[in-house]
Amino acid sequence: MSTDPELTWKPVGQAADWPADGGKLVQVGPRRIGVYRHQGAWYALKDVCPHAGVSLVKGPIQDLAVMCVGHGWTFRLDTGEIDRGPGGFSVPTYPARERDGVVELGF
Numbered sequence: 001m002s003t004d005p006e007l008t009w010k011p012v013g014q015a016a017d018w019p020a021d022g023g024k025l026v027q028v029g030p031r032r033i034g035v036y037r038h039q040g041a042w043y044a045l046k047d048v049c050p051h052a053g054v055s056l057v058k059g060p061i062q063d064l065a066v067m068c069v070g071h072g073w074t075f076r077l078d079t080g081e082i083d084r085g086p087g088g089f090s091v092p093t094y095p096a097r098e099r100d101g102v103v104e105l106g107f
Contacts, residue, residue, distance in 0.1 A: 007095060007106035015098045023057040023066065028105060035096055035103060036061060036077055042096035043077035044105050050089050 054070035073085030095106035
């Protein structure tokens with residue numbers, strides 16, 4: 001969780017609406033973002049695989065990574081870097097947190 005005072009935090013939903021170890025798609029302006037709760041922490045990634053344009057939020061989460069259901073590549077939730085697949089690919093990440101039961105993203 002970031003405490004950067006320069007960030008503007010946008011509420012994106014109630015924490016109770018997220019699966020315990022899963023993701024949910026949110027839309028913030030033009031951005032499609034996958035927001036994930038995994039092992040008690042919050043993560044947010046751009047919801048498009050850079051290889052085939054597949055929605056990442058549809059994939060399973062394991063070992064701090066989400067798998068693209070299109071071809072099996074995995075991306076780290078904390079950094080957006082590819083974890084399994086060819087090197088050089090990544091997806092943007094966003095700061096995420098929970099405050100008073102509300103999930104927020106920082107921009």
